[in-house]
Structure formats: C-alpha cells, structure tokens
Amino acid sequence: MKVKARILDFFILLIFAAAVIFPAIKIFGGKSTKKNLIVQTRTEKYAYALDKELHLEFEGLIGKSHISVSDGNAWFEDSPCDNKICVESGKINGPNQWAACLPNGIIIYIEGETEKEEIDAIAN
Numbered sequence: 001m002k003v004k005a006r007i008l009d010f011f012i013l014l015i016f017a018a019a020v021i022f023p024a025i026k027i028f029g030g031k032s033t034k035k036n037l038i039v040q041t042r043t044e045k046y047a048y049a050l051d052k053e054l055h056l057e058f059e060g061l062i063g064k065s066h067i068s069v070s071d072g073n074a075w076f077e078d079s080p081c082d083n084k085i086c087v088e089s090g091k092i093n094g095p096n097q098w099a100a101c102l103p104n105g106i107i108i109y110i111e112g113e114t115e116k117e118e119i120d121a122i123a124n
Contacts, residue, residue, distance in 0.1 A: 034049075034112055034113075035050050035072070035093075035094075035095060035110050035111065035112030035113075036048065036049060036050065036110070036111050036112055037049075037050055037067075037108060037109075037111075038108065038110070038111050039056065039058060039067060039106065039107075040106070040107045040109075041059075041060060041105060041106055042060070042061065042105040048069060050069060050072045050073075050110070051072065053069060053070045053071075054067075054068070054069040054070075055067075055069075055077070056068070056069070058106055060079075060080070060101065060104030060105045060106045061103070061104050061105040062080050062081065062103055062104050063079075063080030063104065064080065065078070065079040065080070065086070065101050065104050065106045066078040066079070067106075067108060072093050073091040073092065073093045074091065074099075074108055074110070075087075075089075075091040075092065075099065076089070076099055076101060076108070079101040079104055079106070080103075080104060081101055081103040081104055082103070085101075086099055086101035086102075086104075086106075092108065092109070092110055093110065094110055095110050095111065095112045096109070096110065097109065097110050098110070
C-alpha cells in the first residue's frame, strides 16, 4: 500500500515541530539576565551596568545626590534632602525595584530580566 503525502500533512507536521521547538528555545535559549541601573533626573536619563563598582554624582533640584553601585546593588549614599528617606530606603538589586529622592528629583531603578520567577511573598 502506497501512502501519498498531502499539503495538509506538511502543515500539521510544521505546526507540531513549532509546538516542540519554540518552547525548547524559550526554556533552554540562554535568556540574558543582564541588569542595568537607570538614573533619571528631571532632564536626563542614564544607564549603568550593575556589575561594576561606581560612585555617581547627580545634580538635582536642591543639590547633589550621591549614588553607589557595588556587587550588583545600587543605593543612595547621600542626598541634600531633609528627611533622607532615599538614603534609608537601602539597596536595590532586582528588576523593577526603585528608590527616589523626590525633593531632589532623582529616581533610580533596575531594568532587566530575572533569572527565574521570584516569589515576593510567602503564605502558610
């Protein structure tokens, strides 16, 4: 018995191959986990790699804010604001985390992808 392939057979085979190959690429494709620190002032926006040690200084609305980067963390070292909430907010190191000195008009945040899905709360 001779089997004749039809055009529809090729489309079905193509769809099946895509259903197998695309998820494999997504899972094993080596997704980039590079994260960048974004510093946004009132007029400018700057990007810095988090894998370097940096001491940055930015002029804001009321003076200079000092931002440090070390070991994948970024934080406000000092700022001219009165209440220093930006300094007390601590270090940020993951995507979508941010800190801001609102009186001085400077915001820092991390942009990039996470290595895996992170749980941000634990329920018992």
